[in-house]
Amino acid sequence: MGRDRHRSAAAPAAAGLAAGAVTVGVGALLAAATGASSDPLVAVGAAFVDLTPPWLKDWAVATFGTADKAVLAAGQAVVLAALAALAGVLAHRRWSWGALLVVALGGLAGLAAMTRADAGLLAPLPAVAGAAAGLLVLRTLLRRLPPAAAEAAPADAAVADAPVAAAPSAPADPSRRGFLLAASLAAALGVVGLAVGRVAGAAGRGVQAVREGLRLPRPVRPAPAPPPDVQVAVAGVEPWVTPPATFYRIDTALVVPQVDPGTWRLRVHGLVEREVELTWDELLASDLVEAWVTLACVSNPVGGDLVGNQRWLGLPVREVLARARPTGEADMVLSRSVDGFTASTPLEALTDDRDALLAVGMDGAPLPPEHGFPVRLVVPGLYGYVSATKWVTELEVTRFDAAQAYWTRRGWSERGPVKTQSRIDVPRAGATVPAGDVLVAGTAWAQHRGVDRVQVRVDDGAWQDAELAGDGGVDTWRQWRWTWRVAPAGAHRLHVRAFDPQGPQTGAREGVVPDGATGYHQVEVTVA
Ligand SMILES: Nc1nc2c(c(=O)[nH]1)N[C@H]1C(S)=C(S)[C@@H](COP(=O)(O)O)O[C@H]1N2
Ligand SMILES: [Mo]
Numbered sequence: 001m002g003r004d005r006h007r008s009a010a011a012p013a014a015a016g017l018a019a020g021a022v023t024v025g026v027g028a029l030l031a032a033a034t035g036a037s038s039d040p041l042v043a044v045g046a047a048f049v050d051l052t053p054p055w056l057k058d059w060a061v062a063t064f065g066t067a068d069k070a071v072l073a074a075g076q077a078v079v080l081a082a083l084a085a086l087a088g089v090l091a092h093r094r095w096s097w098g099a100l101l102v103v104a105l106g107g108l109a110g111l112a113a114m115t116r117a118d119a120g121l122l123a124p125l126p127a128v129a130g131a132a133a134g135l136l137v138l139r140t141l142l143r144r145l146p147p148a149a150a151e152a153a154p155a156d157a158a159v160a161d162a163p164v165a166a167a168p169s170a171p172a173d174p175s176r177r178g179f180l181l182a183a184s185l186a187a188a189l190g191v192v193g194l195a196v197g198r199v200a201g202a203a204g205r206g207v208q209a210v211r212e213g214l215r216l217p218r219p220v221r222p223a224p225a226p227p228p229d230v231q232v233a234v235a236g237v238e239p240w241v242t243p244p245a246t247f248y249r250i251d252t253a254l255v256v257p258q259v260d261p262g263t264w265r266l267r268v269h270g271l272v273e274r275e276v277e278l279t280w281d282e283l284l285a286s287d288l289v290e291a292w293v294t295l296a297c298v299s300n301p302v303g304g305d306l307v308g309n310q311r312w313l314g315l316p317v318r319e320v321l322a323r324a325r326p327t328g329e330a331d332m333v334l335s336r337s338v339d340g341f342t343a344s345t346p347l348e349a350l351t352d353d354r355d356a357l358l359a360v361g362m363d364g365a366p367l368p369p370e371h372g373f374p375v376r377l378v379v380p381g382l383y384g385y386v387s388a389t390k391w392v393t394e395l396e397v398t399r400f401d402a403a404q405a406y407w408t409r410r411g412w413s414e415r416g417p418v419k420t421q422s423r424i425d426v427p428r429a430g431a432t433v434p435a436g437d438v439l440v441a442g443t444a445w446a447q448h449r450g451v452d453r454v455q456v457r458v459d460d461g462a463w464q465d466a467e468l469a470g471d472g473g474v475d476t477w478r479q480w481r482w483t484w485r486v487a488p489a490g491a492h493r494l495h496v497r498a499f500d501p502q503g504p505q506t507g508a509r510e511g512v513v514p515d516g517a518t519g520y521h522q523v524e525v526t527v528a
Helices: 002-034 040-051 054-093 095-114 125-143 163-169 174-204 207-212 280-284 317-324 347-351
Strands: 265-270 276-279 289-296 307-316 332-337 342-346 357-362 376-378 392-398 421-426 436-445 453-458 478-487 490-500 521-527
Touching (some): 054 095, 174 207, 317 357, 317 392, 453 478
Antiparallel strands (some): 332 392
16 A cells, blocks of 8 residues: 555655656747746745845855855755646645645745846736746646546545556556656756747847947056066966956856847946946947956955956956046945845945946956846956946945945845965865975965965975066966975975055965855875
8 A cells, every 4th residue: 555655655756857848948949038036946046045144055055166156056946846746746635735735835936036136017027927838837747647536535445446546656557648648748948948948038139249249449558468477387376367258257148138238337326426327339439548456355264265366357446437527425325236236335446546347348258148248337446245246237336334235235235355375276185296396386465465475384394485476467366386395205284475555465264254264275195
C-alpha cells in the first residue's frame, strides 16, 4: 500500500511540474511584451533580492561572488519545482487545495511584478495569465488520472484491488501513456515558451542593435596615456586595465535592463533652482571627457577581486548639476536607475574637481549592457553602492537627513569612501614556489588619495618597501612588486599593506558590512 501510494503521487506531481512549466512559459512569453520585470520568475526573484537581509546578501556575495545571480536562479527553480509538484499532488487529492496554491503563487508573483520600479499597468498580467494557463493544464492532465479518492480511502482490500487504483502502475495502459505524453508535451512547451519569451524580450526592444550601431564622440579631453611601466612585469598580476569582459559585475538586476538611448532621459530635480532634463543627443553633444577610474565594490573582501580599472568617457556630473543649480541646503544626490536602485552620493564629490562622470563609454566603446548602457555614474573615491548607479535616469538633489538609498535602508552605511587596500596576486595563496629569489607582486588602491607606498612582510618579520609600478593617477590602482631574496624553505605567510598620504592602511580586520572590509591581505605559501 505504501508503495502504491508513493507511486500514485508521482503522476500528480508530474502533472504539477508540467503545469508549473506552462505557467512560467506563458508568463515569460507575455512579459516579452509587458517588460522583463513583469516576468513572474524575474519579478519574484527581484522582490526576493530587495527583501534579502544584509547578512544574507553579504553571505551570498562572499560565498558565490558574481555567481550569486546564477545561484539564486537555481534555488528559485528548485523551490518552484517543489511547489508545483505539491500543487499537483494536492489538486489530485482535492482540486480546490491545489488550485488555491496555484492562485496564491500567481497572485504573489503578480504583486511582486506590480512593485517593480518600472511596473506598468499590465505588470501583473503575465503572472495572472500564466497561473490561469497552469490551472487549465493541471486540470486537463489530472482528468487523465484515476481519482486519488480510491487510494485515500481506508486500506480495505476491495478498494485497493479495484482496477481503477491499479491502472496508473500498469505500463501498457494507454491512458497512462497518454498522460505521460500530454505531461511531457506541456512541460516542453513551457520550457520553449520561457526561452522564446526571454530572447524575444531582449531582442524585441532592439537595444542591442542600437548599441552596436552607435559611435561615441571624441572626448574634448582624452584620458592621459598611462606611464609605460604602469604594469609590473610579473606574470599572474591582474592587468592594470581590466577588460570589460572580465570586469566584475554587481547589481540587483536579475535581467539586464534594456534602455533605449532614444527614449532615455536624465531628470535632475529636488533642491535645485531649475529642473533639468537631459536627452541622449544632448548628452553626446556636450563636452565629454575621459578618465581612468578604478571602481571597487564595498562587498569586496580583503584580497578579493570585486575591483577593476577602466577608461571611462562621460560628462562631468558637476556640469549637469551646474545647469540645475543646487540650493544651499542640499548635501546629497540620490541617483536612481530605471530598475529602482538608488545611491546616495555626497554633493561635494559630484561638484569638486574630481572626474565624477555621467559615463557613456567604457574602454572606448558604449557601455556594455550589464555595466549600465546607455548611461551610468562613475565617481572616483567612492564604493559603487553609493555612487556608480547604472542605467541611471534620475538625479534627485536632496539631503542625507531627508532620503536614504537602496543599501542604506538595508543596513549599510549612507556614505562609502573607498578604504585603502592592497592585494597579493603572486604567488597565489597555497602555492608552492621554488627556493631562491621569489617574486611577490600585486596591486593596491586608495582612490582619490593615491597609493604612496607599499610594504610586504614575511611571517613576523619587519615590513619591507616594495617597488611601485608607474603611477596612473590618484583615482586608479597601483601595482607593486617585491623580491623575496633567498626565501627559506618551509611554510610562510606573506602580508601586504599600502600607504596613502594619510599613512598606512589599517591592519584591523573588519568585515564588509557596513562600509567596507579592512585588514592586511595575507597568503600562505610553501617554499620548496
Ligand atoms: N542600477 C544599479 N546600479 C548599480 C548597482 C545596482 O545594483 N543597480 N550596484 C552598484 C554596486 S554595489 C557596484 S559595486 C557597482 C558595480 O558596477 P559594475 O557592475 O559595472 O562593476 O554598480 C553599482 N551600480
Ligand atoms: Mo558594490
